[in-house]
Amino acid sequence: MTKGVTLRQLLAFDEGGILQLLLAPAGRDVNVEGMIIGDEGPAHPHEGRIVLAAGPFHSGGAATVSIREAARRGATAVVVRVDDAFPADAIAAAREAGIALLARADWTDWDDVATLLRSAAAYAEAGRGDRMADATAGGGLAALASVVAEFTGGSITIEDTQFRVLAHSATGPEADELRRSTILGGRVPDWRVEELRRSGLLRALWTSDDVIHRPADGGIPERLIVAIRSGREMLGSIWVAADGRSLTANAAKALSRAAEVAVPYLVQHRLRESCAVRREEHALRGLLGGHGDRSVHAWSLGLSSEASCAVVVAEHDGPYDALADRTLDVLAMQAASYRRTVRVLRESDRVLALLPVDGGNDREALGLARELDVLAASMPGGGTVWAGAGSVVPSPLLAAVSREEATLVVRVLRDREAAGRNPQRVRHGGVAEAGLTLDVLRVLDVVRPVWEKGGGPVHELIHTDLAAGGDLVRSISAYLDASGDIGRAARRLVLHPNTLRYRLRRARERFGVDLDDPDTRLIITLAVRLVGRF
Template sequence: MAGAAADGPLGEPEPWGERAAGTLRLLVEGAPGVLVRVPTAPAGLDVPVRGTVIHDPGDPLPPAPAAVLLLVGTDVTDPRACTVVRQAAERGFTAVMVKERGQDPARLTETADACGIAVLTAGDAVPWRQVDAELSCALAAYGIGGAAGTAPAGGAELFALADTLAAVAGGSVAIEDLDQNVVAYSKVSGQRIDALRERGILQRRVPDIPAQRRQYREVLAAPGVVRFPARSDELARAAVAVRAGALPLGTLWAIEPADGLSDEAAAALRDAARLAAPHLLRALHSPETERRLRRDAFRAVLHGAGPNGAVQHGAGLHGAGLHGAGLNRAGLHGAGLNGAGPPADEAAVRLGLRPGEEFCLAAFAPEPGAGPSGAALLGHLEAVLVRHCAAHREAATVAATVDAAYVLLPGTGTAAARRFADAALAVVRPAVGDGVRAAVTRPHTDLLQPAALRREADDVLRATAAAGRPANGAPAPATTVDDVRHRILLDRLGDELDRAPWLRLPGVTALLAHDREQGTDYAATVLAWLAEVGDVAAAAARLTVHPNTLRHRLRRVRELFPLDLDDPDVRLAAWLDLRRTASVPLPASARRP
């Protein structure tokens, strides 16, 4: 993370997502080695530029607002090139870049003028890979504001890498992408840190200060480690570019210890940059990687939290010590990286949750008793939900555990979440089975309470399992908390009996033991009678016995067991206890034919 230069004080941090983009003018000034001329710029040179897109004539053209389209392999005199220019203008590109190769681009330039898009030309002898690398380097020096907040946070590997490097260097470490988003940072106890680094970590982005741009240009142009002395209240820093070949991907910054950066730490910094490159490259080019990072963050939230609700975060690399002058690559690649990623508040940013925004959790599970096939069913269920969300709810994140597949729905209230769940069930059931159930939580705004969030979804699923299918035998629709709140309350009261068995009524314990040993049906008799609110005839019909038989059984219960069923509190306590361990038939009118 850069420090402020000597000729300018550190400014106030910009609001998230309001950072200025680069411009064509800055691009022309920052990449003189590849830009030959600007044949036309209808909107002038002070138009925003937020990145580059390499385009092959055979590929579809993606939408990329304010990007520069590199027309690789295009003949500027081919009428098809004019078609691509018109499409680029429609999709929001700022400019197209071509190589003239001795041809006259007049027709293409006229088309660009009419569409309002600029045309840039590159030197014929400069490889397109170098063109893209130098343009990316020039843009990175100025920040690419349009992408603010969209870059994915680093995965567990990058956080663990930052932790290990900080232990070697002695100071806080930050890994940044080309938009100067902080994608990962170290969390080593006692590491040296200053106010600028803390600000960048909190905002997950480095404040855009003009004087810092020279520092980023210097780091991205240098082949090795670049060091910056301490200034004002900012500590000395060392930085290195993260590259894939000649293509810049980001930067890696380490605050130096009080006695300066050792040769060992400098070598570790270079090694870390090489190890970070494939992770930043995948994040840059692969939507699937972004989905995986979101899924991993969501799964970390679901699987547990610390005392304050934050997801536990590994302190560093597992089995990756130091080797010679750098990082132990055998430890990194052999033993693997161990870390749970960013804490839950940062996971919220990765999952697309804005502060204070409502979200719901939908949970899907196979019918109870799936047996050994349950794990395979859950894997299939997760895959179907991922495909459904990709097509219909791109902002949603899906993750499966051993119990259920969960879907996080940002910006969603209960009614919308239920509509989503019902639509998903219509897709899931033909693929996985009619027994799949869906639960929808209340709207929440705090991802820092993951245990409560997941428990609520699990409670609804449990209540739906106990309720079974509707009387007509049709698969049940998605269930919300309001549908089964009473069942959740009773289940949780029953859970307390499981946690503290001494709370059970001795009369109920004796009654259940008698049924097991003697083959009697006293538990079912009491449950049926309680379910029918003391109506002997209705209870007898449930059990398909004569009412006198039911009366006789109730008299025997009073004689044999210390259970005062005339006391309403005892009746309630007995019913709570019995419903956990015994069952009562449905009324005859509710039974399936």
């Protein structure tokens, strides 16, 4: 980072809200001359630098020591990660030491903070050094487009890597139709992008540091194009069109300099977009998981706290490979397009969709689950996907309830398939279709830790017999499922009734398990469900 960059400039650059200023005892106009990540040792100078105190502070004492040490070594500010309320003693220590204190947003990481600080310094530096940079300073990309138009004699568009127009100079009456449609549409038309790709111009743009010249072609005027890069990373491009007039003799040189000046502005744009996406993902994850300040999460997603909603979960059923990954990507796009207000979270092996619904209609969520099921089934090699719809809840603040139900529905569908009780191969469903099995799964989840810590005859029977092949457990499971009807259970197992009676007698004689006892039947029923279906 560069001398003369102030704390005020750093904070002004942070449009994404990565940092929050907790206090600045010496004001916001203190100079910042560099950055320290963690404790880089006594030999590394701290004078005028910002210290990134990586890792959360779990005690006021640890925070106070770190802040006082940074101040003693001449640091300007400390950035901390705050899990909950930051210790009051640490804030008092920063105030006493005269050092600024900033908190990192919980949805970011330290790489984001480091990128922000470096980019902010470069942004401030972009306003120095020559006429173009000086004229652009403080005006952003719009000012840069106007300045470049003056230096080159052409009409300017500045675009990101997705061909979206970020800024443009004034459009005169001589402007060609392509420029007009690009500016009005906010992006280069798809047909034009495809044409540029076929011609090889885009490949040249992505791989060259030079200004590319395109002579006039029919109704399309002469153009100059240059890539905007930070190191080898492509950030965007600047296009100059000679609309009804000749470009200046130094147009190419001016455009090359403009690409350098544009770098911090494009980095800021990318940070802004990245922060918006990460903040929304963090908020959606918080709502679906039921943690954090759910009112703030809903606000971040633009959702009313009184809007009814339901959650749909689509899970992939291994093996997980490139085709499965592509399938889930397609399902995520399908869910996002189902309705403009849908919020989608793509995780490693599943897609979660928060669906605002009108009038509490739970068929809408089931309809989305059905669409995802049909789409997944139509994709060759994509594997099996199960889609479950939770019930409608009256507020996104309760989305975790619907998400839990949707996840349980998926488990029910999987269990039915594994047990051979899904002849129609149904791979989507809702709470009504899952029925009482949802409550059974909830009970089993509560009972599981109790079972795993327990002991006694039933534990001995289950563990010993499963190690030997599981004949007794399968026989007992069939007997219990048939409500004690020996004949029906034997038919299901394809056994003679006397063979089944013998196995049940063995369970009693060897392990002391009496299936006539109600408590024993309850425990062994739960145990069989917990270890698997037979």
